[in-house]
Amino acid sequence: MEENLGTTKKERSRSVTMFLAVMVLLVAASGLYAVWFPRGGEVAGGGHLRSLTSQEFDAAVASGVVLVDFWAPWCGPCRQQLPILEDVARRVEGRAAVMKVNFDEEPEVAGRFGVQAIPTLILLQDGRPVQRFVGVQSARALVGAIDAAGAGAAGHE
Numbered sequence: 101m102e103e104n105l106g107t108t109k110k111e112r113s114r115s116v117t118m119f120l121a122v123m124v125l126l127v128a129a130s131g132l133y134a135v136w137f138p139r140g141g142e143v144a145g146g147g148h149l150r151s152l153t154s155q156e157f158d159a160a161v162a163s164g165v166v167l168v169d170f171w172a173p174w175c176g177p178c179r180q181q182l183p184i185l186e187d188v189a190r191r192v193e194g195r196a197a198v199m200k201v202n203f204d205e206e207p208e209v210a211g212r213f214g215v216q217a218i219p220t221l222i223l224l225q226d227g228r229p230v231q232r233f234v235g236v237q238s239a240r241a242l243v244g245a246i247d248a249a250g251a252g253a254a255g256h257e
Contacts, residue, residue, distance in 0.1 A: 148189030150199045154206045162227045165196035165249045167242060170210050170220045172203045177236050178219045188242045196246045225249045 152160050152168075161168065169185055171178035189198035203210050203218050213222055213229065223231040223245050231245050 148186055148193065148198065150197070152199050152201050152206070152209075154209050157201065157206070157209050158227070160197075160199060161224045164226065165192075165246055166224045167192075167196060167198045167246060168222050168224060169198070169200045170203050170213070170215045170218050170222070171200055172218055175203075175218050181219045181221075181236050184237065184239050184242070187239045188246070191239070191243050192246050195250055223249055 149169075150160070160166065167185075167188065169178075169181065171181070173179075185198055185200075192198065201209050203215065210220075213220075215222075217234055219234075219236065221233040221237060221242065222229050223233075230249050233241070233245075
């Protein structure tokens with residue numbers, strides 16, 4: 101009867117093995133995703149970048165100079181920007197913060213800033229936007245903008 105159905109035990113066994121292999125790969129990939137793109141409040145990028153949720157956003161950017169990266173995991177240019185942001189965060193540590201907001205998971209924050217394309221990076225000083233970058237940016241441009249924002253703040257105190 102089984103042979104009339106067109107599949108043999110060997111074919112079913114091969115199908116089950118293939119299914120299990122695909123499942124193992126998916127589980128492994130999801131684990132890597134969680135490491136590379138942590139959820140809100142967790143540190144990404146070797147401890148220098150922090151991912152923010154909408155609940156944390158206002159308090160996190162309220163004072164000082166903060167560079168916020170609006171990104172999404174499916175965005176190729178966003179993934180290209182990540183190592184650059186890690187470098188920037190290391191360079192400005194102690195003077196400014198570099199944070200990330202997932203465009204897909206936190207659309208209300210992105211909407212508040214009119215973010216329509218990603219990556220979009222917004223430099224905030226004491227919670228107010230002072231400069232916007234759209235597309236992949238160099239570390240030199242970002243550090244220069246952060247330095248200028250910090251110098252402007254020092255000049256007004």
